[in-house]
Amino acid sequence: MSTQRNYLKILVSGPYASGKTTFVKTIASNVLTTEVPVSSSYESQIKRYTTVAFDYGKTSVDGVDVYLFGTPGQTRLQFMWRVLSTGMHGYIFIVDGTSMLHVMRSRAVYDYMKSLGEYPHILAVSKQDLPGSVKPNIVAQLFGIKQENVMPLVTYERNSAYAVLKRIVEIIKRG
Numbered sequence: 001m002s003t004q005r006n007y008l009k010i011l012v013s014g015p016y017a018s019g020k021t022t023f024v025k026t027i028a029s030n031v032l033t034t035e036v037p038v039s040s041s042y043e044s045q046i047k048r049y050t051t052v053a054f055d056y057g058k059t060s061v062d063g064v065d066v067y068l069f070g071t072p073g074q075t076r077l078q079f080m081w082r083v084l085s086t087g088m089h090g091y092i093f094i095v096d097g098t099s100m101l102h103v104m105r106s107r108a109v110y111d112y113m114k115s116l117g118e119y120p121h122i123l124a125v126s127k128q129d130l131p132g133s134v135k136p137n138i139v140a141q142l143f144g145i146k147q148e149n150v151m152p153l154v155t156y157e158r159n160s161a162y163a164v165l166k167r168i169v170e171i172i173k174r175g
């Protein structure tokens with residue numbers, strides 16, 4: 001892969017309520033989101049708004065323009081992932097680190113993401129500020145992924161989110 005490019009398209013994917021929209025809002029300027037009130041009563045216990053099409057934001061890392069696209073999280077909207085993945089250079093997969101159960105649910109969603117093709121990617125385990133959250137090394141073991149490709153994330157903290165973004169940009173540049 002050529003390292004000579006003037007922009008990167010990076011997808012932010014992961015299961016429902018893992019922190020995708022928050023990630024894009026924390027990192028990017030000119031954010032566009034397509035959040036609407038949650039219609040299902042079960043899902044509305046988890047959060048009030050959900051992404052129906054995608055989140056979009058632009059930022060830059062080391063002088064390279066980065067276009068971020070956050071996927072919708074509900075399973076019935078997963079067809080959008082293939083659409084959004086067109087032309088992407090890599091992706092960040094946010095694992096919901098709330099509990100072991102959340103991590104195991106994220107696993108199935110990760111398998112779906114991988115079925116879209118081989119792309120450079122990184123795992124970020126969100127909600128590290130919550131007591132009892134699952135640590136990245138445990139997720140690396142469970143997912144069978146190198147520890148260096150699994151990072152901790154507190155989604156609404158800029159430094160934390162930026163560290164994740166910087167790492168995926170490095171991985172993409174390495175080719």
Ligand SMILES: Nc1nc2c(ncn2[C@@H]2O[C@H](COP(=O)(O)OP(=O)(O)O)[C@@H](O)[C@H]2O)c(=O)[nH]1
Pocket residue numbers: 014015016017018019020021022023047049050051073126127128129130153154155156
């Ligand atoms: N405590 C904590 N809450 C988070 C974190 N990331 C996301 N959230 C919360 O989790 C919920 C879902 O986040 P959202 O970004 O809408 O998830 P999405 O469905 O993946 O887009 C919201 O209430 C967020 O405030 C985090 O790192 N720590």
Ligand SMILES: [Mg+2]
Pocket residue numbers: 020021022050051070071072073
């Ligand atoms: Mg969202």
